[in-house]
Amino acid sequence: MSSFGWGGLLIRIILNRVMRYDSKTIALHWATVALVLILWTIGQTADMLPRGPWRGAYWSLHFFLGFVFVAVLLLRIFWRSGRGTRLPPADKGILRTLAISTHYLLYALLVIVALLGIANAFAHGVSIFGLIKLPRLADHAVAESLTDIHGLAANGLLAIAALHAAAALVHHYLWRDSVLERMMPGDASRLK
Ligand code: HEM
Ligand code: HEM
Structure with a gap:
Protein backbone atom coordinates (compact mmCIF):
# COMPACT_ATOMS: atom_id res chain seq x y z
CA MET A 1 0.00 0.00 0.00
CA SER A 2 1.38 3.47 -0.85
CA SER A 3 1.94 6.17 1.75
CA PHE A 4 -1.42 7.69 0.69
CA GLY A 5 -3.32 4.71 2.17
CA TRP A 6 -6.82 3.69 1.10
CA GLY A 7 -7.73 7.19 -0.14
CA GLY A 8 -4.71 7.15 -2.45
CA LEU A 9 -5.62 3.69 -3.72
CA LEU A 10 -9.20 4.80 -4.47
CA ILE A 11 -7.97 7.88 -6.34
CA ARG A 12 -5.62 5.67 -8.39
CA ILE A 13 -8.45 3.30 -9.31
CA ILE A 14 -10.64 6.24 -10.40
CA LEU A 15 -7.77 7.85 -12.36
CA ASN A 16 -7.15 4.50 -14.01
CA ARG A 17 -10.75 4.44 -15.20
CA VAL A 18 -11.05 7.99 -16.52
CA MET A 19 -7.55 8.77 -17.80
CA ARG A 20 -6.42 5.66 -19.64
CA TYR A 21 -7.77 3.16 -22.13
CA ASP A 22 -9.28 -0.04 -20.74
CA SER A 23 -7.14 -3.17 -20.80
CA LYS A 24 -8.98 -4.74 -23.79
CA THR A 25 -8.48 -1.61 -25.94
CA ILE A 26 -4.78 -1.59 -24.98
CA ALA A 27 -4.35 -5.32 -25.70
CA LEU A 28 -6.14 -5.02 -29.06
CA HIS A 29 -4.04 -1.96 -30.05
CA TRP A 30 -0.71 -3.69 -29.35
CA ALA A 31 -1.84 -7.01 -30.87
CA THR A 32 -2.71 -5.06 -34.05
CA VAL A 33 0.71 -3.34 -34.03
CA ALA A 34 2.58 -6.66 -33.62
CA LEU A 35 0.54 -8.42 -36.34
CA VAL A 36 0.87 -5.53 -38.83
CA LEU A 37 4.67 -5.43 -38.36
CA ILE A 38 5.07 -9.23 -38.67
CA LEU A 39 2.73 -9.47 -41.71
CA TRP A 40 4.48 -6.61 -43.48
CA THR A 41 7.94 -8.07 -42.80
CA ILE A 42 6.90 -11.49 -44.12
CA GLY A 43 5.24 -9.91 -47.18
CA GLN A 44 8.40 -7.93 -47.99
CA THR A 45 10.89 -10.76 -47.48
CA ALA A 46 9.14 -14.03 -48.50
CA ASP A 47 10.16 -13.90 -52.16
CA MET A 48 13.83 -13.54 -51.15
CA LEU A 49 13.77 -17.20 -50.04
CA PRO A 50 14.50 -19.82 -52.71
CA ARG A 51 11.40 -21.52 -54.14
CA GLY A 52 10.49 -24.60 -52.11
CA PRO A 53 8.85 -25.76 -48.90
CA TRP A 54 10.42 -23.06 -46.68
CA ARG A 55 9.09 -20.27 -48.83
CA GLY A 56 5.69 -21.99 -48.88
CA ALA A 57 5.65 -22.31 -45.09
CA TYR A 58 6.73 -18.67 -44.68
CA TRP A 59 3.84 -17.51 -46.91
CA SER A 60 1.49 -19.88 -45.05
CA LEU A 61 2.44 -18.05 -41.85
CA HIS A 62 1.46 -14.78 -43.57
CA PHE A 63 -1.95 -16.17 -44.58
CA PHE A 64 -2.59 -17.74 -41.16
CA LEU A 65 -1.58 -14.60 -39.22
CA GLY A 66 -3.51 -12.60 -41.83
CA PHE A 67 -6.73 -14.32 -40.76
CA VAL A 68 -5.80 -13.84 -37.07
CA PHE A 69 -5.28 -10.15 -37.87
CA VAL A 70 -8.76 -9.98 -39.49
CA ALA A 71 -10.29 -11.48 -36.30
CA VAL A 72 -8.39 -9.00 -34.06
CA LEU A 73 -9.47 -6.09 -36.28
CA LEU A 74 -13.15 -7.13 -36.16
CA LEU A 75 -12.96 -7.49 -32.36
CA ARG A 76 -11.28 -4.12 -32.12
CA ILE A 77 -13.91 -2.33 -34.20
CA PHE A 78 -16.70 -4.10 -32.28
CA TRP A 79 -15.16 -3.14 -28.90
CA ARG A 80 -14.34 0.44 -29.97
CA SER A 81 -17.88 1.10 -31.23
CA GLY A 82 -19.42 -0.36 -28.05
CA ARG A 83 -18.02 -0.46 -24.54
CA GLY A 84 -14.37 0.44 -25.28
CA THR A 85 -13.04 3.58 -23.55
CA ARG A 86 -13.04 6.75 -25.65
CA LEU A 87 -10.76 9.53 -24.48
CA PRO A 88 -10.81 13.12 -25.73
CA PRO A 89 -7.87 13.89 -28.08
CA ALA A 90 -5.03 15.42 -26.09
CA ASP A 91 -4.21 18.10 -28.69
CA LYS A 92 -5.99 21.32 -29.58
CA GLY A 93 -6.67 23.14 -32.87
CA ILE A 94 -5.02 21.81 -36.03
CA LEU A 95 -3.13 19.07 -34.15
CA ARG A 96 -6.41 17.78 -32.75
CA THR A 97 -7.92 17.58 -36.27
CA LEU A 98 -4.72 15.89 -37.48
CA ALA A 99 -4.80 13.30 -34.66
CA ILE A 100 -8.48 12.43 -35.26
CA SER A 101 -8.01 12.22 -39.06
CA THR A 102 -4.92 10.02 -38.63
CA HIS A 103 -6.85 7.59 -36.40
CA TYR A 104 -9.70 7.37 -38.96
CA LEU A 105 -7.17 6.93 -41.77
CA LEU A 106 -5.42 4.13 -39.82
CA TYR A 107 -8.73 2.29 -39.29
CA ALA A 108 -9.60 2.76 -42.99
CA LEU A 109 -6.20 1.43 -44.12
CA LEU A 110 -6.40 -1.54 -41.71
CA VAL A 111 -9.78 -2.50 -43.22
CA ILE A 112 -8.60 -1.93 -46.83
CA VAL A 113 -5.41 -4.02 -46.35
CA ALA A 114 -7.46 -6.78 -44.67
CA LEU A 115 -10.09 -6.86 -47.46
CA LEU A 116 -7.44 -6.82 -50.21
CA GLY A 117 -5.55 -9.56 -48.35
CA ILE A 118 -8.63 -11.81 -48.19
CA ALA A 119 -9.48 -11.12 -51.86
CA ASN A 120 -5.84 -11.85 -52.74
CA ALA A 121 -5.84 -15.14 -50.82
CA PHE A 122 -8.93 -16.34 -52.74
CA ALA A 123 -7.63 -15.00 -56.05
CA HIS A 124 -4.43 -17.09 -55.61
CA GLY A 125 -6.29 -20.05 -54.06
CA VAL A 126 -3.60 -20.21 -51.36
CA SER A 127 -2.80 -23.20 -49.21
CA ILE A 128 -2.21 -22.68 -45.48
CA PHE A 129 0.45 -25.16 -44.30
CA GLY A 130 -1.13 -27.73 -46.64
CA LEU A 131 -4.02 -28.03 -44.13
CA ILE A 132 -6.50 -25.64 -45.69
CA LYS A 133 -6.65 -24.99 -49.42
CA LEU A 134 -8.74 -22.00 -50.50
CA PRO A 135 -10.55 -22.21 -53.85
CA ARG A 136 -8.81 -20.30 -56.66
CA LEU A 137 -11.29 -17.63 -57.81
CA ALA A 138 -9.32 -15.56 -60.35
CA ASP A 139 -6.79 -15.94 -63.14
CA HIS A 140 -3.06 -15.33 -62.69
CA ALA A 141 -3.06 -11.71 -64.00
CA VAL A 142 -5.87 -10.61 -61.64
CA ALA A 143 -4.18 -12.36 -58.70
CA GLU A 144 -0.87 -10.61 -59.47
CA SER A 145 -2.50 -7.14 -59.70
CA LEU A 146 -4.30 -7.79 -56.40
CA THR A 147 -0.94 -8.64 -54.79
CA ASP A 148 0.48 -5.34 -56.07
CA ILE A 149 -2.45 -3.27 -54.75
CA HIS A 150 -2.46 -5.16 -51.41
CA GLY A 151 1.30 -4.55 -51.07
CA LEU A 152 0.87 -0.85 -51.94
CA ALA A 153 -1.92 -0.40 -49.38
CA ALA A 154 0.24 -2.23 -46.79
CA ASN A 155 3.11 0.23 -47.45
CA GLY A 156 0.66 3.14 -47.07
CA MET A 183 -2.23 3.38 -24.24
CA MET A 184 0.33 1.43 -22.15
CA PRO A 185 -0.47 -1.54 -19.91
CA GLY A 186 -0.07 -0.77 -16.20
CA ASP A 187 -1.76 1.46 -13.67
CA ALA A 188 -2.36 5.20 -13.39
CA SER A 189 0.61 5.90 -11.11
CA ARG A 190 2.78 6.97 -14.08
CA LEU A 191 0.18 9.36 -15.52
CA LYS A 192 1.12 13.01 -15.35
C1 HEM B 1 0.90 -0.57 -37.08
C2 HEM B 1 1.03 0.33 -36.16
C3 HEM B 1 -0.11 1.06 -35.48
C4 HEM B 1 -1.44 1.13 -35.77
C5 HEM B 1 -2.17 0.48 -36.96
C6 HEM B 1 -2.06 1.97 -34.76
C7 HEM B 1 -3.41 2.31 -34.74
C8 HEM B 1 -3.99 3.15 -33.81
C9 HEM B 1 -5.36 3.61 -33.85
C10 HEM B 1 -6.36 3.25 -34.96
C11 HEM B 1 -5.57 4.39 -32.76
C12 HEM B 1 -6.88 5.10 -32.39
C13 HEM B 1 -7.51 4.43 -31.22
C14 HEM B 1 -8.96 4.81 -31.03
O1 HEM B 1 -9.25 5.95 -30.66
O2 HEM B 1 -9.81 3.94 -31.29
C15 HEM B 1 -4.33 4.42 -32.01
C16 HEM B 1 -4.13 5.10 -30.83
C17 HEM B 1 -2.91 5.24 -30.21
N1 HEM B 1 -1.71 4.69 -30.62
FE1 HEM B 1 -1.41 3.54 -32.22
N2 HEM B 1 -1.12 2.37 -33.86
C18 HEM B 1 0.10 1.82 -34.26
C19 HEM B 1 1.32 1.97 -33.65
C20 HEM B 1 1.54 2.70 -32.52
C21 HEM B 1 2.85 2.86 -31.88
C22 HEM B 1 4.16 2.21 -32.39
C23 HEM B 1 2.65 3.68 -30.81
C24 HEM B 1 3.64 4.19 -29.80
C25 HEM B 1 4.89 4.53 -30.09
C26 HEM B 1 1.22 4.00 -30.75
C27 HEM B 1 0.63 4.78 -29.79
C28 HEM B 1 -0.72 5.09 -29.74
C29 HEM B 1 -1.31 5.94 -28.70
C30 HEM B 1 -0.58 6.59 -27.53
C31 HEM B 1 -2.68 6.03 -28.99
C32 HEM B 1 -3.73 6.82 -28.22
C33 HEM B 1 -3.80 8.23 -28.79
C34 HEM B 1 -4.81 9.10 -28.06
O3 HEM B 1 -5.34 8.70 -27.04
O4 HEM B 1 -5.08 10.22 -28.57
N3 HEM B 1 0.59 3.40 -31.81
N4 HEM B 1 -3.38 3.67 -32.67
C1 HEM C 1 -1.82 -5.58 -41.96
C2 HEM C 1 -1.98 -6.72 -42.58
C3 HEM C 1 -1.15 -7.14 -43.77
C4 HEM C 1 0.03 -6.64 -44.25
C5 HEM C 1 0.85 -5.49 -43.69
C6 HEM C 1 0.37 -7.40 -45.44
C7 HEM C 1 1.47 -7.20 -46.26
C8 HEM C 1 1.74 -7.87 -47.42
C9 HEM C 1 2.83 -7.57 -48.32
C10 HEM C 1 3.86 -6.45 -48.12
C11 HEM C 1 2.78 -8.45 -49.36
C12 HEM C 1 3.74 -8.54 -50.56
C13 HEM C 1 3.16 -7.69 -51.68
C14 HEM C 1 4.03 -7.69 -52.92
O1 HEM C 1 4.78 -8.63 -53.16
O2 HEM C 1 3.91 -6.68 -53.68
C15 HEM C 1 1.64 -9.33 -49.12
C16 HEM C 1 1.25 -10.36 -49.96
C17 HEM C 1 0.15 -11.15 -49.73
N1 HEM C 1 -0.72 -11.09 -48.65
FE1 HEM C 1 -0.65 -9.76 -47.15
N2 HEM C 1 -0.61 -8.37 -45.64
C18 HEM C 1 -1.55 -8.23 -44.63
C19 HEM C 1 -2.70 -8.96 -44.45
C20 HEM C 1 -3.07 -10.02 -45.25
C21 HEM C 1 -4.27 -10.79 -45.05
C22 HEM C 1 -5.35 -10.53 -44.00
C23 HEM C 1 -4.28 -11.74 -46.01
C24 HEM C 1 -5.33 -12.82 -46.22
C25 HEM C 1 -5.31 -13.89 -45.53
C26 HEM C 1 -3.10 -11.56 -46.85
C27 HEM C 1 -2.77 -12.30 -47.97
C28 HEM C 1 -1.72 -12.04 -48.83
C29 HEM C 1 -1.48 -12.74 -50.08
C30 HEM C 1 -2.36 -13.87 -50.66
C31 HEM C 1 -0.30 -12.20 -50.64
C32 HEM C 1 0.35 -12.63 -51.97
C33 HEM C 1 1.16 -13.85 -51.78
C34 HEM C 1 1.89 -14.30 -53.03
O3 HEM C 1 2.38 -13.44 -53.80
O4 HEM C 1 1.99 -15.52 -53.20
N3 HEM C 1 -2.38 -10.50 -46.33
N4 HEM C 1 1.03 -8.94 -47.93
Whole structure:
Protein backbone atom coordinates (compact mmCIF):
# COMPACT_ATOMS: atom_id res chain seq x y z
CA MET A 1 0.00 0.00 0.00
CA SER A 2 1.38 3.47 -0.85
CA SER A 3 1.94 6.17 1.75
CA PHE A 4 -1.42 7.69 0.69
CA GLY A 5 -3.32 4.71 2.17
CA TRP A 6 -6.82 3.69 1.10
CA GLY A 7 -7.73 7.19 -0.14
CA GLY A 8 -4.71 7.15 -2.45
CA LEU A 9 -5.62 3.69 -3.72
CA LEU A 10 -9.20 4.80 -4.47
CA ILE A 11 -7.97 7.88 -6.34
CA ARG A 12 -5.62 5.67 -8.39
CA ILE A 13 -8.45 3.30 -9.31
CA ILE A 14 -10.64 6.24 -10.40
CA LEU A 15 -7.77 7.85 -12.36
CA ASN A 16 -7.15 4.50 -14.01
CA ARG A 17 -10.75 4.44 -15.20
CA VAL A 18 -11.05 7.99 -16.52
CA MET A 19 -7.55 8.77 -17.80
CA ARG A 20 -6.42 5.66 -19.64
CA TYR A 21 -7.77 3.16 -22.13
CA ASP A 22 -9.28 -0.04 -20.74
CA SER A 23 -7.14 -3.17 -20.80
CA LYS A 24 -8.98 -4.74 -23.79
CA THR A 25 -8.48 -1.61 -25.94
CA ILE A 26 -4.78 -1.59 -24.98
CA ALA A 27 -4.35 -5.32 -25.70
CA LEU A 28 -6.14 -5.02 -29.06
CA HIS A 29 -4.04 -1.96 -30.05
CA TRP A 30 -0.71 -3.69 -29.35
CA ALA A 31 -1.84 -7.01 -30.87
CA THR A 32 -2.71 -5.06 -34.05
CA VAL A 33 0.71 -3.34 -34.03
CA ALA A 34 2.58 -6.66 -33.62
CA LEU A 35 0.54 -8.42 -36.34
CA VAL A 36 0.87 -5.53 -38.83
CA LEU A 37 4.67 -5.43 -38.36
CA ILE A 38 5.07 -9.23 -38.67
CA LEU A 39 2.73 -9.47 -41.71
CA TRP A 40 4.48 -6.61 -43.48
CA THR A 41 7.94 -8.07 -42.80
CA ILE A 42 6.90 -11.49 -44.12
CA GLY A 43 5.24 -9.91 -47.18
CA GLN A 44 8.40 -7.93 -47.99
CA THR A 45 10.89 -10.76 -47.48
CA ALA A 46 9.14 -14.03 -48.50
CA ASP A 47 10.16 -13.90 -52.16
CA MET A 48 13.83 -13.54 -51.15
CA LEU A 49 13.77 -17.20 -50.04
CA PRO A 50 14.50 -19.82 -52.71
CA ARG A 51 11.40 -21.52 -54.14
CA GLY A 52 10.49 -24.60 -52.11
CA PRO A 53 8.85 -25.76 -48.90
CA TRP A 54 10.42 -23.06 -46.68
CA ARG A 55 9.09 -20.27 -48.83
CA GLY A 56 5.69 -21.99 -48.88
CA ALA A 57 5.65 -22.31 -45.09
CA TYR A 58 6.73 -18.67 -44.68
CA TRP A 59 3.84 -17.51 -46.91
CA SER A 60 1.49 -19.88 -45.05
CA LEU A 61 2.44 -18.05 -41.85
CA HIS A 62 1.46 -14.78 -43.57
CA PHE A 63 -1.95 -16.17 -44.58
CA PHE A 64 -2.59 -17.74 -41.16
CA LEU A 65 -1.58 -14.60 -39.22
CA GLY A 66 -3.51 -12.60 -41.83
CA PHE A 67 -6.73 -14.32 -40.76
CA VAL A 68 -5.80 -13.84 -37.07
CA PHE A 69 -5.28 -10.15 -37.87
CA VAL A 70 -8.76 -9.98 -39.49
CA ALA A 71 -10.29 -11.48 -36.30
CA VAL A 72 -8.39 -9.00 -34.06
CA LEU A 73 -9.47 -6.09 -36.28
CA LEU A 74 -13.15 -7.13 -36.16
CA LEU A 75 -12.96 -7.49 -32.36
CA ARG A 76 -11.28 -4.12 -32.12
CA ILE A 77 -13.91 -2.33 -34.20
CA PHE A 78 -16.70 -4.10 -32.28
CA TRP A 79 -15.16 -3.14 -28.90
CA ARG A 80 -14.34 0.44 -29.97
CA SER A 81 -17.88 1.10 -31.23
CA GLY A 82 -19.42 -0.36 -28.05
CA ARG A 83 -18.02 -0.46 -24.54
CA GLY A 84 -14.37 0.44 -25.28
CA THR A 85 -13.04 3.58 -23.55
CA ARG A 86 -13.04 6.75 -25.65
CA LEU A 87 -10.76 9.53 -24.48
CA PRO A 88 -10.81 13.12 -25.73
CA PRO A 89 -7.87 13.89 -28.08
CA ALA A 90 -5.03 15.42 -26.09
CA ASP A 91 -4.21 18.10 -28.69
CA LYS A 92 -5.99 21.32 -29.58
CA GLY A 93 -6.67 23.14 -32.87
CA ILE A 94 -5.02 21.81 -36.03
CA LEU A 95 -3.13 19.07 -34.15
CA ARG A 96 -6.41 17.78 -32.75
CA THR A 97 -7.92 17.58 -36.27
CA LEU A 98 -4.72 15.89 -37.48
CA ALA A 99 -4.80 13.30 -34.66
CA ILE A 100 -8.48 12.43 -35.26
CA SER A 101 -8.01 12.22 -39.06
CA THR A 102 -4.92 10.02 -38.63
CA HIS A 103 -6.85 7.59 -36.40
CA TYR A 104 -9.70 7.37 -38.96
CA LEU A 105 -7.17 6.93 -41.77
CA LEU A 106 -5.42 4.13 -39.82
CA TYR A 107 -8.73 2.29 -39.29
CA ALA A 108 -9.60 2.76 -42.99
CA LEU A 109 -6.20 1.43 -44.12
CA LEU A 110 -6.40 -1.54 -41.71
CA VAL A 111 -9.78 -2.50 -43.22
CA ILE A 112 -8.60 -1.93 -46.83
CA VAL A 113 -5.41 -4.02 -46.35
CA ALA A 114 -7.46 -6.78 -44.67
CA LEU A 115 -10.09 -6.86 -47.46
CA LEU A 116 -7.44 -6.82 -50.21
CA GLY A 117 -5.55 -9.56 -48.35
CA ILE A 118 -8.63 -11.81 -48.19
CA ALA A 119 -9.48 -11.12 -51.86
CA ASN A 120 -5.84 -11.85 -52.74
CA ALA A 121 -5.84 -15.14 -50.82
CA PHE A 122 -8.93 -16.34 -52.74
CA ALA A 123 -7.63 -15.00 -56.05
CA HIS A 124 -4.43 -17.09 -55.61
CA GLY A 125 -6.29 -20.05 -54.06
CA VAL A 126 -3.60 -20.21 -51.36
CA SER A 127 -2.80 -23.20 -49.21
CA ILE A 128 -2.21 -22.68 -45.48
CA PHE A 129 0.45 -25.16 -44.30
CA GLY A 130 -1.13 -27.73 -46.64
CA LEU A 131 -4.02 -28.03 -44.13
CA ILE A 132 -6.50 -25.64 -45.69
CA LYS A 133 -6.65 -24.99 -49.42
CA LEU A 134 -8.74 -22.00 -50.50
CA PRO A 135 -10.55 -22.21 -53.85
CA ARG A 136 -8.81 -20.30 -56.66
CA LEU A 137 -11.29 -17.63 -57.81
CA ALA A 138 -9.32 -15.56 -60.35
CA ASP A 139 -6.79 -15.94 -63.14
CA HIS A 140 -3.06 -15.33 -62.69
CA ALA A 141 -3.06 -11.71 -64.00
CA VAL A 142 -5.87 -10.61 -61.64
CA ALA A 143 -4.18 -12.36 -58.70
CA GLU A 144 -0.87 -10.61 -59.47
CA SER A 145 -2.50 -7.14 -59.70
CA LEU A 146 -4.30 -7.79 -56.40
CA THR A 147 -0.94 -8.64 -54.79
CA ASP A 148 0.48 -5.34 -56.07
CA ILE A 149 -2.45 -3.27 -54.75
CA HIS A 150 -2.46 -5.16 -51.41
CA GLY A 151 1.30 -4.55 -51.07
CA LEU A 152 0.87 -0.85 -51.94
CA ALA A 153 -1.92 -0.40 -49.38
CA ALA A 154 0.24 -2.23 -46.79
CA ASN A 155 3.11 0.23 -47.45
CA GLY A 156 0.66 3.14 -47.07
CA LEU A 157 -0.50 1.71 -43.74
CA LEU A 158 3.09 1.39 -42.50
CA ALA A 159 3.89 4.98 -43.56
CA ILE A 160 0.89 6.49 -41.72
CA ALA A 161 1.52 4.23 -38.70
CA ALA A 162 5.13 5.50 -38.57
CA LEU A 163 3.90 9.14 -38.47
CA HIS A 164 1.37 8.16 -35.79
CA ALA A 165 4.04 6.41 -33.69
CA ALA A 166 6.38 9.42 -34.10
CA ALA A 167 3.60 11.71 -32.82
CA ALA A 168 3.11 9.42 -29.77
CA LEU A 169 6.87 9.58 -29.06
CA VAL A 170 6.94 13.39 -29.43
CA HIS A 171 4.10 13.58 -26.86
CA HIS A 172 6.05 11.36 -24.50
CA TYR A 173 9.64 12.57 -24.82
CA LEU A 174 9.29 16.23 -25.88
CA TRP A 175 5.97 17.41 -24.49
CA ARG A 176 6.14 14.97 -21.57
CA ASP A 177 2.37 14.46 -21.30
CA SER A 178 0.49 11.20 -20.66
CA VAL A 179 -0.81 10.43 -24.19
CA LEU A 180 1.52 7.42 -24.65
CA GLU A 181 1.04 6.22 -21.06
CA ARG A 182 -2.72 5.98 -21.48
CA MET A 183 -2.23 3.38 -24.24
CA MET A 184 0.33 1.43 -22.15
CA PRO A 185 -0.47 -1.54 -19.91
CA GLY A 186 -0.07 -0.77 -16.20
CA ASP A 187 -1.76 1.46 -13.67
CA ALA A 188 -2.36 5.20 -13.39
CA SER A 189 0.61 5.90 -11.11
CA ARG A 190 2.78 6.97 -14.08
CA LEU A 191 0.18 9.36 -15.52
CA LYS A 192 1.12 13.01 -15.35
C1 HEM B 1 -1.82 -5.58 -41.96
C2 HEM B 1 -1.98 -6.72 -42.58
C3 HEM B 1 -1.15 -7.14 -43.77
C4 HEM B 1 0.03 -6.64 -44.25
C5 HEM B 1 0.85 -5.49 -43.69
C6 HEM B 1 0.37 -7.40 -45.44
C7 HEM B 1 1.47 -7.20 -46.26
C8 HEM B 1 1.74 -7.87 -47.42
C9 HEM B 1 2.83 -7.57 -48.32
C10 HEM B 1 3.86 -6.45 -48.12
C11 HEM B 1 2.78 -8.45 -49.36
C12 HEM B 1 3.74 -8.54 -50.56
C13 HEM B 1 3.16 -7.69 -51.68
C14 HEM B 1 4.03 -7.69 -52.92
O1 HEM B 1 4.78 -8.63 -53.16
O2 HEM B 1 3.91 -6.68 -53.68
C15 HEM B 1 1.64 -9.33 -49.12
C16 HEM B 1 1.25 -10.36 -49.96
C17 HEM B 1 0.15 -11.15 -49.73
N1 HEM B 1 -0.72 -11.09 -48.65
FE1 HEM B 1 -0.65 -9.76 -47.15
N2 HEM B 1 -0.61 -8.37 -45.64
C18 HEM B 1 -1.55 -8.23 -44.63
C19 HEM B 1 -2.70 -8.96 -44.45
C20 HEM B 1 -3.07 -10.02 -45.25
C21 HEM B 1 -4.27 -10.79 -45.05
C22 HEM B 1 -5.35 -10.53 -44.00
C23 HEM B 1 -4.28 -11.74 -46.01
C24 HEM B 1 -5.33 -12.82 -46.22
C25 HEM B 1 -5.31 -13.89 -45.53
C26 HEM B 1 -3.10 -11.56 -46.85
C27 HEM B 1 -2.77 -12.30 -47.97
C28 HEM B 1 -1.72 -12.04 -48.83
C29 HEM B 1 -1.48 -12.74 -50.08
C30 HEM B 1 -2.36 -13.87 -50.66
C31 HEM B 1 -0.30 -12.20 -50.64
C32 HEM B 1 0.35 -12.63 -51.97
C33 HEM B 1 1.16 -13.85 -51.78
C34 HEM B 1 1.89 -14.30 -53.03
O3 HEM B 1 2.38 -13.44 -53.80
O4 HEM B 1 1.99 -15.52 -53.20
N3 HEM B 1 -2.38 -10.50 -46.33
N4 HEM B 1 1.03 -8.94 -47.93
C1 HEM C 1 0.90 -0.57 -37.08
C2 HEM C 1 1.03 0.33 -36.16
C3 HEM C 1 -0.11 1.06 -35.48
C4 HEM C 1 -1.44 1.13 -35.77
C5 HEM C 1 -2.17 0.48 -36.96
C6 HEM C 1 -2.06 1.97 -34.76
C7 HEM C 1 -3.41 2.31 -34.74
C8 HEM C 1 -3.99 3.15 -33.81
C9 HEM C 1 -5.36 3.61 -33.85
C10 HEM C 1 -6.36 3.25 -34.96
C11 HEM C 1 -5.57 4.39 -32.76
C12 HEM C 1 -6.88 5.10 -32.39
C13 HEM C 1 -7.51 4.43 -31.22
C14 HEM C 1 -8.96 4.81 -31.03
O1 HEM C 1 -9.25 5.95 -30.66
O2 HEM C 1 -9.81 3.94 -31.29
C15 HEM C 1 -4.33 4.42 -32.01
C16 HEM C 1 -4.13 5.10 -30.83
C17 HEM C 1 -2.91 5.24 -30.21
N1 HEM C 1 -1.71 4.69 -30.62
FE1 HEM C 1 -1.41 3.54 -32.22
N2 HEM C 1 -1.12 2.37 -33.86
C18 HEM C 1 0.10 1.82 -34.26
C19 HEM C 1 1.32 1.97 -33.65
C20 HEM C 1 1.54 2.70 -32.52
C21 HEM C 1 2.85 2.86 -31.88
C22 HEM C 1 4.16 2.21 -32.39
C23 HEM C 1 2.65 3.68 -30.81
C24 HEM C 1 3.64 4.19 -29.80
C25 HEM C 1 4.89 4.53 -30.09
C26 HEM C 1 1.22 4.00 -30.75
C27 HEM C 1 0.63 4.78 -29.79
C28 HEM C 1 -0.72 5.09 -29.74
C29 HEM C 1 -1.31 5.94 -28.70
C30 HEM C 1 -0.58 6.59 -27.53
C31 HEM C 1 -2.68 6.03 -28.99
C32 HEM C 1 -3.73 6.82 -28.22
C33 HEM C 1 -3.80 8.23 -28.79
C34 HEM C 1 -4.81 9.10 -28.06
O3 HEM C 1 -5.34 8.70 -27.04
O4 HEM C 1 -5.08 10.22 -28.57
N3 HEM C 1 0.59 3.40 -31.81
N4 HEM C 1 -3.38 3.67 -32.67
